[in-house]
Amino acid sequence: MGWAIAYLRRDLLRAMRIGFVLALSAVTAASLIQIGLLDLSPPARLTSFAVVLGMLALRAAEFTRVRPVPIWVDALELAAFLPVAVQVADIDALLGLLFFHLLFRSSVAGLGRMLPLAAGYVAVWVGAALLEPRIKVYPGAIVSLCVIGFLVYSMRVLLLRLQDQHRSQSALLQAVLRRFPFPVLVADPAGGVRLANPAARDLLGWPPEGAASCESLNLTGPGGAPVDLRALGRAGTAAQEVRLTRPDGTTSDVLVEAVPIEEGVGTVFALLDVSAQRVYEESLHHAAYHDALTGLPNRAMLWQHLSAAAAEPSPYAVLLIDLNDFKTVNDTHGHQAGDDLLTGVAHRLRDAGLALDRRALAARLGGDEFAVLLPGAGTQPAERLAAALRACFLQPFPTSAGRLTAHGSVGVAVAAPGQHPDEVLADADAAMYRAKPRRIAS
CATH class of the missing domain: 3.30.70.270 (Reverse transcriptase/Diguanylate cyclase domain)
Known part of the structure; x- marks a missing residue:
C-alpha cells in the first residue's frame, strides 16, 4: 500500500484521473439503478444500459491510453446518447453522467477535444428537450458544466507544468548525485533503488547498470545482527556503522546516514567506507597497548x-x-x-x-x-x-x-x-x- 501511495503522490495528474474514473463508475452505477426503476420497455432499458456502459468503457479506454479516443468515436457516442436521453425522459438520471464524463475528458485532453465534447453534450440535451417536452433544460447546469470542465482542464495544465518542473529537478538532482565522489543511494519506501551513483554501486558490489534492491544488501550490525537498510530509513536515526558483505564475499565497514526526503516518498542514504579508518584506529590501539x-x-x-x-x-x-x-x-x-x-x-x-x-x-x-x-x-x-x-x-x-x-x-x-x-x-x-x-x- 505504501508504494502505491508514494507512486500516486509522484504523479498527481494520474491520481486525479483515477479519482474521476472511480467517481464516474459510482455515478454510472447510480444512473443504471435510476434507469432500471423507470417505466421503460425492456428493449429501451437494455439499449439505455448498453449506451451508458459503453460510454464508461470509452472513458476507461482513455484512461489506459492517457489520450482521448478519436473524434469520430465522440460523434458516435453523442449519436447513441440522444435517443437514450429521449427514451429516459428524465435528465436528472443522466445529468451526473454528463458532468463526470466531461470532467474526465478535461483531465486527459486539451481544449480542442474538451470543448467539442462539452458542446456536443449540451446540444444533445437541448435536442432531446425539443424532442421530448418532459425533459427540462437547466441553463445554470449548462453553464456549470462548461465552467467546471474548464477548471479541471486548467488544473490539468497546472499539474503538467508542476510535473515538468519535478522531472527537471529530479533530472538535475540525479545528474548531481551521479557525479558525487562519495556513495549515495536513493530508495523508495518499498526498498526499490531509484538511484545509486557509480560510487555507491562500486562500494556495494553492484554492476554498473541494472535493477537493484535494498533487500539484497547483506548488512550486519554489532554482534552480527542483520540490519535492514529500509528500517534505518524509516527510523531516521543518526549515522550507524554496519558491516557490508558484498556478493563476492568481500567485506567493508560502512557508515550509513539516512535522510528522509519526504514521508512516504523515499530516503537518501549517504554511505561512507570506513574500513581503512577502522584498520588505522585498530593499529593505533594495538600500538598503544x-x-x-x-x-x-x-x-x-x-x-x-x-x-x-x-x-x-x-x-x-x-x-x-x-x-x-x-x-x-x-x-x-x-x-x-x-x-x-x-x-x-x-x-x-x-x-x-x-x-x-x-x-x-x-x-x-x-x-x-x-x-x-x-x-x-x-x-x-x-x-x-x-x-x-x-x-x-x-x-x-x-x-x-x-x-x-x-x-x-x-x-x-x-x-x-x-x-x-x-x-x-x-x-x-x-x-x-x-x-x-x-x-x-x-
Whole structure:
C-alpha cells in the first residue's frame, strides 16, 4: 500500500484521473439503478444500459491510453446518447453522467477535444428537450458544466507544468548525485533503488547498470545482527556503522546516514567506507597497548586488566618474570639474538599461562621483564602457573645465533582483600628478586 501511495503522490495528474474514473463508475452505477426503476420497455432499458456502459468503457479506454479516443468515436457516442436521453425522459438520471464524463475528458485532453465534447453534450440535451417536452433544460447546469470542465482542464495544465518542473529537478538532482565522489543511494519506501551513483554501486558490489534492491544488501550490525537498510530509513536515526558483505564475499565497514526526503516518498542514504579508518584506529590501539617486539600486551594494558581484577570480589595472582644475565646474551651474540630470545620467551610464557587458564594475560613490562596476570586465582593455581613458567626455560630457544639457553626468575603474589594493585605488583617484584639468588646459585 505504501508504494502505491508514494507512486500516486509522484504523479498527481494520474491520481486525479483515477479519482474521476472511480467517481464516474459510482455515478454510472447510480444512473443504471435510476434507469432500471423507470417505466421503460425492456428493449429501451437494455439499449439505455448498453449506451451508458459503453460510454464508461470509452472513458476507461482513455484512461489506459492517457489520450482521448478519436473524434469520430465522440460523434458516435453523442449519436447513441440522444435517443437514450429521449427514451429516459428524465435528465436528472443522466445529468451526473454528463458532468463526470466531461470532467474526465478535461483531465486527459486539451481544449480542442474538451470543448467539442462539452458542446456536443449540451446540444444533445437541448435536442432531446425539443424532442421530448418532459425533459427540462437547466441553463445554470449548462453553464456549470462548461465552467467546471474548464477548471479541471486548467488544473490539468497546472499539474503538467508542476510535473515538468519535478522531472527537471529530479533530472538535475540525479545528474548531481551521479557525479558525487562519495556513495549515495536513493530508495523508495518499498526498498526499490531509484538511484545509486557509480560510487555507491562500486562500494556495494553492484554492476554498473541494472535493477537493484535494498533487500539484497547483506548488512550486519554489532554482534552480527542483520540490519535492514529500509528500517534505518524509516527510523531516521543518526549515522550507524554496519558491516557490508558484498556478493563476492568481500567485506567493508560502512557508515550509513539516512535522510528522509519526504514521508512516504523515499530516503537518501549517504554511505561512507570506513574500513581503512577502522584498520588505522585498530593499529593505533594495538600500538598503544601492545609491545612492538613481542606482540604481548604492554604495561598499560596490564594495568587495565589489573584494575578490572581488583574490582572483582575474588582474589587474583600476579607473577613477575625476569631473565637472568640477559645482558650477557646481547653482549655475546648481538642484539638480534637478544630480540629473538625475548620473543621466544614471550610466546612460551603466553602459551603456558593460557594452557592453565584461558583468562591468563601475559605482558611485557619492558627490557627483559614480563608479567602474567591470573584473574580469580588463589595460591594453589598461582603456584602451578609459576612451576609452568619455570618449565618454559628448560628447553633452549632458537635465535639468529643458534639455540640459546636462558634462565628466568619467577615471583608470585596473590592479592589480599582490598589490596591495591601497586602493592600486589610490589609483592611479586620482591618475590622475584628473592628467587634470583636461588636460581643463580643453582
